[in-house]
Amino acid sequence: MSYRYTERAVRLALIVAGAGFVTGCGTAAMHLTTAPTQPPATSVAAAPPAPAVSSEPAPSGGSAAISQQLQAIESQLQSVDQHMSSANAGINSNEGDPGR
């Protein structure tokens, strides 16, 4: 095996091993430093604000007016679902120790 070929092989081995080191150690460090203190995925940023049902100018009586009010209730129930999803994620999480 020529010296030139040997040198290229050694360089390649160092690059591969170095990449492995960075990835392996970096992953280990990331797990150790962030895993116990990750906030629960509780964001409901996409949750639309529930419309104020009582402020909607719905005419009294008639199935159309009732449908309109029902849509507002539906929005409220969706908001309840989203907030409860966030609440349950937090209740069932473990906050960990930020000093670790």
Place this chain on the structure above:
Amino acid sequence: MNMHTVTRSAAALIAAGCIGGWSAVSAAASTSPSPTPSSSSDTLSALKARCNAEVQKREGTLGADMTFVEQSASLTPSDRSTLEGQISSDQSGLTTLDQTIQNDSTYKQAHADCETIVTGFRVYVLEDPKIHEVIAADAVSASNASFEQLIPELQQLIDNSQKSQSVKDRAQDDLSDIRSKVSGSENSISGVSASVIGLQPSGYPGNRVVLQSAAQNIETSRDDLRGARDDVNDILQLLG
């Protein structure tokens, strides 16, 4: 130096480097109350940075919670005011604690103060879920009130309908079911907001069961209201 010798030397260097790096991370991750980092000034600095990041994450969560509280159309004025006060207090408390940590001169003291980010505030496991539960509970109560307004309108719709008596009877059965479900929902949600809004970090984890119970009641109420919603849709279909 032949290729095997060079490769073995490189592997040894890499292994030593990885072990050294791992040790540094392990020292930072240690739960020991008296850690002895190799370079105290560097490790203290890293700890302070990590604590600051944890404070910032919690400030972010509280900021988002404040937006929810401000924008929720269903929160009662009293609950909104209470939650806004609690969130503001947590925000200022965390800011003050972060300043304390950044001024700490020893690793041990900074570590102890950093733990207070969790134990003194319980943002993720208590404050944030509590806020979401109060918003959800008040939204359920608002939905109950909306159904109470709908019930007489539905009765009027049935009474004035030109459909056959059998169809009107089915609609009337649906309306009876709506009354029952809304009543059930009102019973389940009664007192839920009040039961959680005053929960304090100092009571955790003992008060976690209160959060769990509230969640169960809110979900029971919500399920009742879903059933009532389906009944309304059925009436509209029958009489439409």
